[in-house]
Amino acid sequence: MSVGEHLRVGVRNHADTAVVHLDGELDLASAPVFESELQRAEVAGAARVVLDLRDLQFVDSAGLRMIVTAHTHARERGQEFAVTRGPEQVQRLLAITRIGEHLRIIDAPEELAP
């Protein structure tokens, strides 16, 4: 669990799946908090990584970049990577920037279970 600026990040690892839960706003200011949590062993060493965006109240381009970076690193490490659907603002930005097209979007973390 890490708290900083206006973002809380929680990491859960179950059956080799790391679920990274975001609560609050992911933007330029809070990106470092997110980044440091992603680097934790539970995430970096898992077979599957899911970003749970269901409680993400706001994201901007810098936040999206962070998400894309997580996605890219996961691909490089051979991990499965997915992102849950988020609230309206998040989805809208994913659409406007067409970043959503590069990500696997699921409804809930359980979907990624083995």
Place this chain on the structure above:
Amino acid sequence: MGAGVGVSGVGTDLLVEAGGVLVTSLDLPTTMSQVARLTVPRLGDLCVIDLQAPDGSIREVAVAAADQQLARDLEDLRERFPIDPGSEHPVAAVIRSGQAMLLPEMSSSLLRSFAQGAEHARFMIERNYRSAVVAPLPARGRTQGAVSVIRLGDGPPYGEEDLALVVELARRAALAIDNARLFSELQDAEQRLQAVLGNLAEAITMEDEHGQTVFANQAAADLLGVEAPEAVTSAPPGALMGRFLILDEQGKELGLEDMPGPRLFAGEHPEPLLVRSVVRATGEERWLVVRSSLVMDPGTKRVAYAVNVFEDITGIKRAELTESFMAEASRVLASSTDYTSTLGRVARLAVPLLGDWCAIDVLTEDDELERVAVHHVNLDKLRLLEQLDRRYRPRLDEPVGIAEVLRSGQARIYTDIKPPAVEGYARDPEHVRLLRELGSNSVIVVPMQGATRGAIGTITLASGESPRRLTRADMGVAVRLGRRAGTAVERARIYTERARIAHILQRSLLPESLPEIPAAEVRAVYAAAGALNEVGGDFYDVFDYEADCWMLVVGDVVGKGPRAAGVTALARHTLRAAAISGQSPTAMLATLHRALNRQPRGADLCTVCLVTMRQANGHAQLKVALAGHEPPLLIDARGETTQLGRPGTLLGVIDPIRINETDAELHPGQTLLLFTDGVTEAGKPDRSLGSSGLRRLCREAPRLSLQGLLEHIERSAVERAGGSLHDDIALLALRLLTPDPARER
């Protein structure tokens, strides 16, 4: 004066004489010697007075004998062989029983029976102890000793009359002896008290209800500025106090009647009083806590004296005042970068704690000395100071004063300034006159040190209104203040400088002016979020793209500060260069995307909205290309809005990017509005304006001028954000004018 069993004529005379003698002295040894002498040789050849000490031992305290040698020998004997209180010696027996003893005939065997050892026995036998009367000395219910009267040799033996006489004499003597003992104890106690009081650090005085000091210890004498306690007790009431100016914590003058001692006598219940005492002659200052209590006379049970204890807390008090001043001054200095204003406040804070007037001078960037603050306790003198400053500005080449401190970086203190010094310093007689009128008698000048350069200014403090003189301790505080002020000024300057640079930089990232487009009006509004220091990441541009074709650009670079400014410049100029080389909107965006990826540290990203406008046949053809950016709005004459374009990939993040070019039309009276997400995200996350909010704003204001519309949107966004924007705002709008030149509001 009756004595029970008859007393003869001789006896009466003796008693009368005794009465006279016994009241003359309180000194114990004297009293007892007198009693002993009264009895010898009238009553006997030898008189011994023994007293019982508190520990029960019996001590001889007076001996009288016609034969001096005998007396001395007996004293010596008693010292070597003191009488055992439990023995059968008549003195011991009388002390125990409280009853007098008559020993008319003392045989050798009797003497031996109560002698305290062989030598004692021999002494008594050889000296011919014949007859003795031993009477108790009663006092306060117990026997404090005994009087022994002894006849030697062949005189007549003592009888009952003699016994009665000695008993009576002893009774009277006992009282005198008791008083003398009490007095002696009292004297001892008093001496011990004196010793304690004399060595106490606190000043202690005792005064009566008329204000006359009846006791003072050495510390009190020191406090009052006299040599010895006697000088205090001999001074009339209030005489010594007159040397001092006594003030309470608020600076109000106090009189004798405000002191706790007199107030106690007046029947009040005063709290310990904190006073500031200033020596009128020298200006020396002390902080004292005065506590008083009443002492009753045990005899009359009336209040007799007030005891005053003066605790000197000067050190503590000054430290406390200094620290709270430094804390307040630091707070003021940190509160704003407008150092002219903060230094003015500091100067007002420093007076009167650090001095009667304070002036602060600062070296400007052109190396000119500028007075930024001045304050004086006395308003008329303040005007005088201002006058002095106007007519006689300190010059940087002067040998002493502010100029010298600036050069050397050393703090200076000038105490006890005399007329010759003033004349030497002044430039002309008028200057001398003004300085004399100002009347400063001690001055401190300290440098204001920044962290980088040397002294960037000075703080001057001076005294002259009160008797007080500035000390090295005051200079120490001033030096600390100088350092804080220096750092604050330096910081303020650097900040302002950076802000200026940022502002210039920011402005250079935006077009100097918008081009004139025929039959159209173009306006832009730009507002950067955050403090002046932060360069924003939004940009906009309008340029001619092709013949009769204009390009409008709005973009948003992620980040803030110099790096983002660099990327913003890159974006704007890459797009312009790409446009000049004839690239399509899609190709332009791809070019920018590649340029961003090639950045040394990567990870720079950007959103862009491009719209080309080609005028023909009374309207305009638009082509919209978006890259991660909000779709621009088409606003019709009624204020209804339509979103233009299709989403395109955010630039600089991931490959491949997908861009679409969408066609649209703009007709006269209609407005094309490009904007950045600072507008729609104003008030995030709970009260975002949102694109629906923006469209509503457009609907509300169809009749506004173009500039009016943009300002309306900007105002609403700022309001949404609670008064300060979180993100930059850029609004770029083009309105196609109607052919009929109807004037717009």
